[in-house]
Amino acid sequence: MRVPMQRGFAIRAARRVAVTAAATLLMLPVAASADTGDIIAPQHNPPTANDGWQAGTCKTDLPECTPETQAQFYTQAAGHPNVGLTQFIVKNEPYLGLPGTQQPVGVLKTLRVELPVGLSVNPQATQRCELASFQAEQCAVSAPGSLVGTSAVTAAEFGVPVGPLDGLTKVPVYNLVPKEGQPARFGFRILSNEVFLEADVDWSGDYHEGFTIAVPESPIGKILKNRLVFNGRAGNGTFLTLPSTCFDPAQPGFEHVYSTLLRADSKENPNPTFPAGSSFFEATLPPGVKPTGCDKVPFEPTTAVDPGTQQVDSPSGPQVEVKVPFEESGTAIANSNVKDAVVTLPRGMGLNPAAAPGLEMCSDEQFGKGTRNPVGCPGGSKIGTASIETPPLPAGSLTGTVYLGKQLNRDPQSGDLYRIFLNAVSTRYGVDVRLIGNVKADPLTGQLTTVFKDNPQVPFTSVKVDFDDGKGLLTSPPTCGPNAATHAMTAWSGTPDGGPQEGGFTLSSAPGGGPCAKTMGERPFAPGFDAQPKSNQVKAFTPFVASLNRPQGQQELKGVDLVLPEGATAKLKGVPYCPPETIAKTEQRSGQAEKKNAACPNDSRVGTVSVRAGTGGTPLKIEGDAYLAGRYKGAPVSLVVVTPAVAGPFDLGNVVVRVPLFLDPETAQIHPRTNDIPDVFGGAKLDIRSVFVNVNRKDFTLNGTNCRKEATAGTIAGGGADPLNPAAFSAFKVSAPSRGTGCRKLKFRPKLNIRLFGKTQRAKHPKLRAVLKARGQDANIRKASVALPHALFLDQASLATVCTRVQFAAEKCPKRSIYGKARAFTPLLGKPLEGPVYLRSSNNTLPDMVAHLEGQVDIDLVGRIDSFRGGIRTTFGRVPDVPVSKFVLTLPGGKKGLLVNSTNLCAKPVKAIIRMKAQNGKKLNRKPKLRTPCGVKGKGKRANRG
Numbered sequence: 001m002r003v004p005m006q007r008g009f010a011i012r013a014a015r016r017v018a019v020t021a022a023a024t025l026l027m028l029p030v031a032a033s034a035d036t037g038d039i040i041a042p043q044h045n046p047p048t049a050n051d052g053w054q055a056g057t058c059k060t061d062l063p064e065c066t067p068e069t070q071a072q073f074y075t076q077a078a079g080h081p082n083v084g085l086t087q088f089i090v091k092n093e094p095y096l097g098l099p100g101t102q103q104p105v106g107v108l109k110t111l112r113v114e115l116p117v118g119l120s121v122n123p124q125a126t127q128r129c130e131l132a133s134f135q136a137e138q139c140a141v142s143a144p145g146s147l148v149g150t151s152a153v154t155a156a157e158f159g160v161p162v163g164p165l166d167g168l169t170k171v172p173v174y175n176l177v178p179k180e181g182q183p184a185r186f187g188f189r190i191l192s193n194e195v196f197l198e199a200d201v202d203w204s205g206d207y208h209e210g211f212t213i214a215v216p217e218s219p220i221g222k223i224l225k226n227r228l229v230f231n232g233r234a235g236n237g238t239f240l241t242l243p244s245t246c247f248d249p250a251q252p253g254f255e256h257v258y259s260t261l262l263r264a265d266s267k268e269n270p271n272p273t274f275p276a277g278s279s280f281f282e283a284t285l286p287p288g289v290k291p292t293g294c295d296k297v298p299f300e301p302t303t304a305v306d307p308g309t310q311q312v313d314s315p316s317g318p319q320v321e322v323k324v325p326f327e328e329s330g331t332a333i334a335n336s337n338v339k340d341a342v343v344t345l346p347r348g349m350g351l352n353p354a355a356a357p358g359l360e361m362c363s364d365e366q367f368g369k370g371t372r373n374p375v376g377c378p379g380g381s382k383i384g385t386a387s388i389e390t391p392p393l394p395a396g397s398l399t400g401t402v403y404l405g406k407q408l409n410r411d412p413q414s415g416d417l418y419r420i421f422l423n424a425v426s427t428r429y430g431v432d433v434r435l436i437g438n439v440k441a442d443p444l445t446g447q448l449t450t451v452f453k454d455n456p457q458v459p460f461t462s463v464k465v466d467f468d469d470g471k472g473l474l475t476s477p478p479t480c481g482p483n484a485a486t487h488a489m490t491a492w493s494g495t496p497d498g499g500p501q502e503g504g505f506t507l508s509s510a511p512g513g514g515p516c517a518k519t520m521g522e523r524p525f526a527p528g529f530d531a532q533p534k535s536n537q538v539k540a541f542t543p544f545v546a547s548l549n550r551p552q553g554q555q556e557l558k559g560v561d562l563v564l565p566e567g568a569t570a571k572l573k574g575v576p577y578c579p580p581e582t583i584a585k586t587e588q589r590s591g592q593a594e595k596k597n598a599a600c601p602n603d604s605r606v607g608t609v610s611v612r613a614g615t616g617g618t619p620l621k622i623e624g625d626a627y628l629a630g631r632y633k634g635a636p637v638s639l640v641v642v643t644p645a646v647a648g649p650f651d652l653g654n655v656v657v658r659v660p661l662f663l664d665p666e667t668a669q670i671h672p673r674t675n676d677i678p679d680v681f682g683g684a685k686l687d688i689r690s691v692f693v694n695v696n697r698k699d700f701t702l703n704g705t706n707c708r709k710e711a712t713a714g715t716i717a718g719g720g721a722d723p724l725n726p727a728a729f730s731a732f733k734v735s736a737p738s739r740g741t742g743c744r745k746l747k748f749r750p751k752l753n754i755r756l757f758g759k760t761q762r763a764k765h766p767k768l769r770a771v772l773k774a775r776g777q778d779a780n781i782r783k784a785s786v787a788l789p790h791a792l793f794l795d796q797a798s799l800a801t802v803c804t805r806v807q808f809a810a811e812k813c814p815k816r817s818i819y820g821k822a823r824a825f826t827p828l829l830g831k832p833l834e835g836p837v838y839l840r841s842s843n844n845t846l847p848d849m850v851a852h853l854e855g856q857v858d859i860d861l862v863g864r865i866d867s868f869r870g871g872i873r874t875t876f877g878r879v880p881d882v883p884v885s886k887f888v889l890t891l892p893g894g895k896k897g898l899l900v901n902s903t904n905l906c907a908k909p910v911k912a913i914i915r916m917k918a919q920n921g922k923k924l925n926r927k928p929k930l931r932t933p934c935g936v937k938g939k940g941k942r943a944n945r946g
Helices: 131-135 580-588 591-596 796-800 805-809
Strands: 053-058 083-089 108-114 147-157 160-162 170-176 185-190 193-201 209-214 222-231 260-266 280-283 302-306 319-323 338-344 382-389 398-405 418-426 431-441 448-452 462-467 528-533 544-549 557-563 605-613 620-629 637-647 650-663 670-674 688-695 709-718 730-739 751-757 767-773 781-787 792-794 818-825 833-840 848-853 859-868 871-876 886-891 899-901 913-918 923-926
Touching: 053 260, 053 280, 083 260, 131 170, 147 185, 319 338, 382 418, 398 431, 418 448, 528 709, 528 730, 580 637, 580 650, 591 637, 591 650, 605 637, 620 650, 751 781, 767 781, 792 871, 805 833, 818 848, 818 859
Parallel strands: none
Antiparallel strands: 053 083, 083 222, 108 209, 108 260, 147 160, 147 170, 147 222, 170 185, 185 193, 193 209, 260 280, 302 319, 319 462, 338 448, 382 398, 382 462, 398 418, 418 431, 431 448, 528 544, 544 688, 557 670, 557 709, 605 620, 605 688, 620 637, 637 650, 650 670, 709 730, 751 767, 767 886, 781 871, 781 913, 792 899, 818 833, 818 886, 833 848, 848 859, 859 871, 913 923
16 A cells, blocks of 8 residues: 655645645645644644654654654654654543543544655555454454554543553554455554554545544543554564655755644534544654655666567557565665656657557546546547556555546647556555656657656555557567667655666567568668559640558658659649748648648649558558649759648647659659658657559649650668668669550641841851741650751851850859750740750760750750751750740850851752651651741842841
């Protein structure tokens, strides 16, 4: 049984006051003065041997231990005193007014004694005598070890005190078998009268112990005085144990921590609500006496975890046990009681999302800590069982249930997101323990630390929590181990946690069989992958779907680095971005709020996401949405995936993953790349098993016009040796093949017109403008070659200023390397792309011509310049497979001209050779005349006009 524990003469007045630094009111009134109904003699200040109420723990009671014999007081914290005593004196007056006589002012009816918080009475330390033997006065024979003390009664008969010296009223006190619902019971007899000390525990408050005594009328007169002396080392030596704290009673706030209280009721002035409303008398520590020796109090707790499985990365219903040894030899000092119990599970043993469906939460009101209301937690909140072993109760007495406590916030480190309620009950002994544990979850690793703070000052040797195996609330660690739990307990004595750390448990197999991984880096990683348009029809709008599957027991999914097939693109025109401030807001919202009304505008929504998370056969399925967003981490556009993390009764907020969508500037291939896939969210270990992305916005994703064998290919990143360090990630190559259909049905009839402006004479620099127009229903261009007639060639002087590749990549090309401009119109974008045309260094004889097109996305159209049939030719050998309705290229003339005339362009018509090839393989060859500013014969126009 667990009772307030601490040194002698203790009170109870401001009961748990200072141990937590916040004073709490006693369960009983803290300062009441005796009224006219008080029957106990008055107290003195300082206390004396004549006080009406005295209590304390002493080294000896020979001579009698009183408030005035300070040297006899026993003050060792957590020690076992030789003597524990209480004494009361009834207020008296002369009998019939005769001098020298004593007559109590009333007849005692009921006494109530409140022991100090932390003072532990251990009825298990000795034998117990059966009630029948006690009533037959046979305890000394049937249970001699049940003798725990003596009671000395002094009564008045016609004004003459009759006391213990007569040998009749000093009687043995026995430890009796308690009644149903009692933690302890003690009894003694005065002649034919039975007197019982009926024990109880204040389990709805600070767990101090109290005794209620119904006082029989003395057969030899009215009671004047009673002195009850317990043998503190009865039985195995641990019958009495002082509190393990050393608060200084001289300091404000601690004056009453070690006091013992008495309430008395008389037959003349009965209190129908006794002990409620009764005044109390307080026996305090004498001045100068205070608890000592906290530095000598041992504290050696241990922690052990049984994972409940032998498989790594699997559902786990662990059993966690904290033990604190209790000294039983009778010669040493007991271990300190635990103030704060702090247990950290092995890293990698985290909360399992798959367990959330079907769970319910218990509110604080339903649990009723601090009340005597029945626990009203719903059945769905039961997550395990609990048992507590405490020296004052027989083994197996305190058992009960562990409930899932109500979520109070979304901060996993606060301990108020995840809470457990522990209720261990002994109906037989009338004790109901209710404790609240705050589970702090590391937001990065998911490692769990459970804190039971400000535990009652009672001794326990074991607290065991056994989580339900069938619910699989946790996931076992990912490696064989050893996987060690740790603890950091706080002792009421202030003694450092000296207990050894448990060595840790080991696991033996992987899910589905085979050996487990010994290290994080040794874990397998071979995720499943697929990525396909829903339809392979070329030049068709169709949803694009991608899926990742991670087998249980493998490394965490951490990232993707993929390149989509050429031609797989999207129509961004008319799709607004989800604003950055909205994205930030989404990360702060509750999941329920997001499910009810999404923060990102619906016009930005481009698809859906489905995630399965958790270990076991039925992973948790949560769904979200994908939105289009702007530039992110250097990518021109991005996807924002918002998944409300609502699982069963938990609302963890929203998992927001932003995936940058890079674009190959020469092929326009989409390149999603991120290492931001979370493996822990809200402190829960996600154990993502699959991710399914469906980009299904109407008329958004578009297939190209080629029917070549293509693939979405790249790597999937796994957690590797350290899921927190991208440098330690592993990479698994993946490729999902795809191939378009229906290419032959596409026609290919683009039109390219080239026109020259300016001077047409030899050695002059004309301006050139090329305009390409394509039909929307045709195949896209793959390759385009334009060979100019030998009448035009590159001005060698222009080649002196060429942008290097390094400069081009750094976007630091010299202005003089710009030789034109270009614009491209596409139905996929709301505005055309436009930008300068550079001459860029190459591995060929002549530099490349590069049109750097900028806008919502950036494209580099690279043309190789070489000589052909005496002229120059520019070949754009890899045109992106995207629809372009119009492309305009302008090369200026005059002093900045790139081209120079080798002859008079008006002397005769000049032709270009145009060769184009479609993405579907069809070709188009033409030799059109170049339009020049030359006049027509007979019309009187000048040849060099323009």
